């Protein structure tokens with residue numbers, strides 16, 4: 561089923577010059593870049609994006625991290641793009657993410673885990689509206 565998902569190449573991955581490597585993995589899987597931009601994320605945008613975690617103890621650190629430097633936001637499309645992307649990204653904790661996944665290959669910290677991918681069609685629609693309000 562063709563669908564869209566919202567991907568963030570988080571500030572840790574961008575700072576490590578891994579943006580191209582990460583986008584290439586999505587493209588090789590068969591996903592298509594529909595929109596792409598570099599963002600200096602306002603605090604309010606990060607808080608809105610991660611609103612479901614507002615009551616969690618790590619929320620402040622999560623927002624600090626997402627706003628700590630530029631990130632790359634993308635809309636990807638393709639067959640089951642949401643599930644396919646999350647498979648490529650790997651488990652939330654990089655130490656539990658499979659080798660071969662982005663988090664499994666490149667990260668060790670749950671708080672600096674390289675990439676975000678929408679977790680449902682409803683999330684994807686909401687997040688595309690947050691990061692690409694002009695579309």
Ligand code: RTP
Nearest residue numbers: 618622651652670671672673675676677678679
């Ligand atoms: P994301 O939303 O960033 O794609 O990550 P996810 O779906 O795999 O995980 P989620 O549960 O949505 O958590 C969002 C982000 O919060 C941070 N986190 N820290 N310290 C902790 O126990 C903890 N748990 C989650 C992670 O950076 C995660 O990506």
Ligand code: MG
Nearest residue numbers: 676677678679
């Ligand atoms: Mg999530």
